[in-house]
Amino acid sequence: xxxxxxxxxxxxxxxxxxxxxxxxxxxxxxxxxxxxxxxxxxxxxxxxxxxxxxxxxxxxxxxxxxxxxxxxxxxxxxxxxxxxxxxxxxxxxxxxxxxxxxxxxxxxxxxxxxxxxxxxxxxxxxxxxxxxxxxxxxxxxxxxxxxxxxxxxxxxxxxxxxxxxxxxxxxxxxxxxxxxxxxxxxxxxxxxxxxxxxxxxxxxxxxxxxxxxxxxxxxxxxxxxxxxxxxxxxxxxxxxxxxxxxxxxxxxxxxxxxxxxxxxxxxxxxxxxxxxxxxxxxxxxxxxxxxxxxxxxxxxxxxxxxxxxxxxxxxxxxxxxxxxxxxxxxxxxxxxxxxxxxxxxxxxxxxxxxxxxxxxxxxxxxxxxxxxxxxxxxxxxxxxxxxxxxxxxxxxxxxxxxxxxxxxxxxxxxxxxxxxxxxxxxxxxxxxxxxxxxxxxxxxxxxxxxxxxxxxxxxxx
Amino acid sequence: xxxxxxxxxxxxxxxxxxxxxxxxxxxxxxxxxxxxxxxxxxxxxxxxxxxxxxxxxxxxxxxxxxxxxxxxxxxxxxxxxxxxxxxxxxxxxxxxxxxxxxxxxx
Numbered sequence: 001x002x003x004x005x006x007x008x009x010x011x012x013x014x015x016x017x018x019x020x021x022x023x024x025x026x027x028x029x030x031x032x033x034x035x036x037x038x039x040x041x042x043x044x045x046x047x048x049x050x051x052x053x054x055x056x057x058x059x060x061x062x063x064x065x066x067x068x069x070x071x072x073x074x075x076x077x078x079x080x081x082x083x084x085x086x087x088x089x090x091x092x093x094x095x096x097x098x099x100x101x102x103x104x105x106x107x108x109x110x111x112x113x114x115x116x117x118x119x120x121x122x123x124x125x126x127x128x129x130x131x132x133x134x135x136x137x138x139x140x141x142x143x144x145x146x147x148x149x150x151x152x153x154x155x156x157x158x159x160x161x162x163x164x165x166x167x168x169x170x171x172x173x174x175x176x177x178x179x180x181x182x183x184x185x186x187x188x189x190x191x192x193x194x195x196x197x198x199x200x201x202x203x204x205x206x207x208x209x210x211x212x213x214x215x216x217x218x219x220x221x222x223x224x225x226x227x228x229x230x231x232x233x234x235x236x237x238x239x240x241x242x243x244x245x246x247x248x249x250x251x252x253x254x255x256x257x258x259x260x261x262x263x264x265x266x267x268x269x270x271x272x273x274x275x276x277x278x279x280x281x282x283x284x285x286x287x288x289x290x291x292x293x294x295x296x297x298x299x300x301x302x303x304x305x306x307x308x309x310x311x312x313x314x315x316x317x318x319x320x321x322x323x324x325x326x327x328x329x330x331x332x333x334x335x336x337x338x339x340x341x342x343x344x345x346x347x348x349x350x351x352x353x354x355x356x357x358x359x360x361x362x363x364x365x366x367x368x369x370x371x372x373x374x375x376x377x378x379x380x381x382x383x384x385x386x387x388x389x390x391x392x393x394x395x396x397x398x399x400x401x402x403x404x405x406x407x408x409x410x411x412x413x414x415x416x417x418x419x420x421x422x423x424x425x426x427x428x429x430x431x432x433x434x435x436x437x438x439x440x441x442x443x444x445x446x447x448x449x450x451x452x453x454x455x456x457x458x459x460x461x
Numbered sequence: 462x463x464x465x466x467x468x469x470x471x472x473x474x475x476x477x478x479x480x481x482x483x484x485x486x487x488x489x490x491x492x493x494x495x496x497x498x499x500x501x502x503x504x505x506x507x508x509x510x511x512x513x514x515x516x517x518x519x520x521x522x523x524x525x526x527x528x529x530x531x532x533x534x535x536x537x538x539x540x541x542x543x544x545x546x547x548x549x550x551x552x553x554x555x556x557x558x559x560x561x562x563x564x565x566x567x
Contacts, residue, residue, distance in 0.1 A: 118528055125535045132542050139549040146562040148546045153498060153559075156539055157489055160505035163532060164482060167509045171475075171516040176524055193475070220565040 001059055003041045003069060004109055010034070011102035018095040027084040030098055031077055038073045041066055057177060058119045065113035067315055067459040068243045071322065072112075074445075075236045076105045078326045078438050079228065085432050086228045086333060097137070104130035104232070108240035112247060117166050117176040120244070124162065124208070128155045131237055134229040135221060147224025154207065154217040162204035168197030169252075178251045185253050198252045205248065208241040211297045212270035219278075222290035227336065230286050231329035234293045235322040242300050246314055249304060264304050265395055271298025272402040279409045285332055285342045288409055289325075292368060295402060296321055302383055302399060306390045313383050316449075316456050320375035323446040324367040330439035331361040334432055344416050351418040358417045360439045365410040367446055370403050375450035382453075466518050474515035481508035495547050495557040499540060506536045 010033045017026050044061055080101055087094050103126060110123030132155060136148020170176060172194035173184045184190065203214070210218040222230045275295030282288040300317055303310045334357060335350060336342045351358040367374035380403065384396045449456050466474075481504055488501025510529045517525030547557060554561050 118531055121528075122531060122535070125539070129538055129542055132539075132546065136546045136549065140553070142553050143564055145546065145550045145553055146564055149495070149550055149559065149562055150565075152539075152543050152546055153489065153502075156502050156543070157486075157505075159535075159539070160482075160485070160502060160509070163506060163509045164512075166528075167478075167512050167516065170513070170525055170528070171471075171519070174516075174520040174522055176528065224565050 001055055001061070002044065003037055003061075003073075004059070004106060004113075006037050006040060007034075007102055007106050007109065010037070011099045011106070014095050014099040014102060023091065023094055026095055026098055027080060030080050030102070034073055034077045034080070038070065038077075041069050041073060056116075057179075058116045059110070059113050060115045061113060063460050064243075064247070064311055065109075068112040068239075068318075069109045070459075071315075071319055072105055072108045072236060072240060075239075075322055075326060076101060078330075078442055079232055079236065081434055081438050082228060082231075082330060082333065085434055086226075093137075097134070100130045100133055101232070104134075104236070108236060111240050111244040114247075115178050117169070117178070117181075120248075121163065121166060124244070125159060127237065127240060128159065128208075131155075131229070131233060134232065135225040137229065138226050143224040144226060145224075147221045150217055150224075151221040158204045158207035158214075161200050161207070165197045165200030165202075165204060168193040168200065170197075172197060182251055182253055201248060201252075202245070205241060205245045206267070209238055209245065209297045209300075210294050211267050211301060212274050212294065213267070215271065215274065215294045215297075218294055219287050219290040222293070223284055223287045223342075227286065227329065227333045227342070230289075231326065231333070234289060234329070235325040238293060238297065239318040239322050242297070242314065242318065246304070246310055250307060250310075261305060261392075264301060265392060268298045268301040268305075268395055269398045271295060271301065272398060273298075276402050276405040276409075280405070282409070283343050285336075285344060285347070285413065288344075288413075289328065289332075292406065292409070293325075295406060296368070298402075299380065299383065299399060302387055302392075302395055305392050305395065306386045309386045312457055312460055313379075313386055315460060316375070316453065317379040317383060319449055319456050320367060320379040320446060323442045323449075324364040324374070324376060327360055327439040327443040327446070328364040328368070330435045330442070331357050331364075334435040334439075337432070344413055347413060347416045348420040349417070349422040353422070357436065357439065360443050361417065362414050363443050364439075364446070365413060367443075367450070369407045369410045373447065373450055375446050375453070378450055378453050382457075466515070471515065471519050474512060478508045478512035478515075481505075481511070484508075493558050493560050495550070495559050498559065499543055499547070502543075503536065503540065506532060 010030065014026060014030060045066055080098060083097055087097050107123045107127030107130065110119055111127065114120040114123060132148060132152045135151045136144055138144035169181065172191045173181050175181055207214045222233060272295045275291045275298060279288050279291035282291060300314060303313045332342065336346055339346055363374065367376035370376045370380040384399060387396050485501045485505030485508060488504065489498055492498055492501065510532060513525045513529050517523065551557055
């Protein structure tokens with residue numbers, strides 16, 4: 001709760017900074033503030049399972065929530081550091097963008113630490129409304145308008161489903177408190193509304209993480225939004241939604257009968273396959289990464305089959321995926337700045353023009369594809385071996401085949417960087433050093449947790 | 462209040478809410494005018510609010526009614542953002558037909 005309150009105060013401070021003309025100092029102050037909050041969050045680690053009774057058990061700081069909050073704060077620090085240059089042309093709205101990003105972080109943290117469905121609903125809405133604004137923030141650009149509108153319509157549709165689900169769960173049990181619901185769901189004799197409600201909530205969450213039958217909005221929205229917003233959506237928002245889905249599935253004690261597990265198997269395989277096969281024929285890098293995100297959602301859903309080890313595997317996978325995503329998007333923002341599209345041709349000859357950035361982008365794509373020494377490999381390895389233990393070999397086979405397919409489109413970008421020459425002579429290798437620092441830092445963290453996986457896997461022990 | 466609920470039966474409240482919710486869902490799926498789509502989303506949310514209040518009386522518990530205030534506030538914030546996006550779409554395209562939004566494909 002302390003973490004949540006301090007982030008909200010930082011957000012309000014950003015809005016006030018506009019009045020006092022602190023625009024130049026805003027990014028350093030926010031980054032330092034977030035680092036301090038990261039310190040608070042790590043300091044609270046020892047006080048595990050302490051229900052904050054003074055907040056009528058709305059929210060609880062557990063190891064699970066602290067671990068994911070740490071990841072979210074880290075990602076937000078990177079995203080805010082990049083906004084300094086990205087919003088240079090929007091000086092008048094600069095502090096608003098920073099504040100919205102902080103409020104988005106609040107929503108994400110509320111989503112992983114809720115103990116009451118009211119807090120869950122507020123968290124997911126605070127997160128989604130902030131992202132609607134960010135997606136449509138380029139208001140003179142028709143593409144950004146379209147992305148914002150599509151995301152808004154699908155997002156509020158999903159919110160309606162989630163709200164209806166919460167209502168039916170409340171009707172069946174009479175409580176919003178997750179503890180009470182968990183106790184009641186162990187017994188028998190709950191009305192039929194309860195499973196319907198749980199199913200509606202889970203369908204709504206599958207919309208938010210863009211898993212296969214509910215993925216159709218993702219490519220359009222990712223392509224149309226400003227690139228920094230795409231980075232936010234594909235890392236922070238996706239990771240927050242998948243962590244919440246885990247918390248809900250374990251909290252409702254969804255009886256993992258054969259039927260439910262078969263549904264997870266189908267959704268997981270479908271997401272992986274559709275994502276990867278559609279990504280093969282994309283020319284736009286943002287759109288390609290959107291489909292790659294759909295396939296990663298499929299991989300992450302695989303973790304739910306072995307619910308005992310799911311928290312650990314999800315945490316490691318999300319760390320690996322989100323950090324690789326941040327560094328890839330930092331390079332993409334840098335390369336496609338002042339270009340009117342994000343096609344792969346823009347990356348031609350980057351290997352000669354800016355070897356460091358080309359190396360970082362290659363490294364992050366290899367991590368997403370799952371090549372050893374990068375943490376993406378160990379994430380997939382742990383996931384596959386734990387899924388194998390519960391006997392779902394067919395999902396593991398599909399996962400391995402999909403990893404091989406994914407190398408195909410990741411290498412399309414790598415080949416463009418190293419084997420092709422510049423298309424036009426106007427190409428100027430830009431040197432915006434914040435992007436470089438963010439990209440290098442996040443890929444270094446990615447490699448470090450790849451070499452020492454216990455750094456992350458021990459967080460939940 | 463309790464007596465009325467007993468006479469009518471909680472099932473009928475659920476049927477009414479599901480009906481309203483489905484009207485909203487089909488409105489979102491089939492109407493092409495963005496404002497009507499927004500209204501349909503509002504119908505979905507308000508159907509749920511109605512059911513919350515009914516369940517709140519059914520369980521003799523005030524929490525459900527408090528939740529309605531939360532969901533109304535959230536719905537208002539959501540529509541405010543949605544209308545802002547709608548205004549910028551109208552300025553750029555000169556129409557609010559969501560069929561015109563098809564620049565992004567692939």
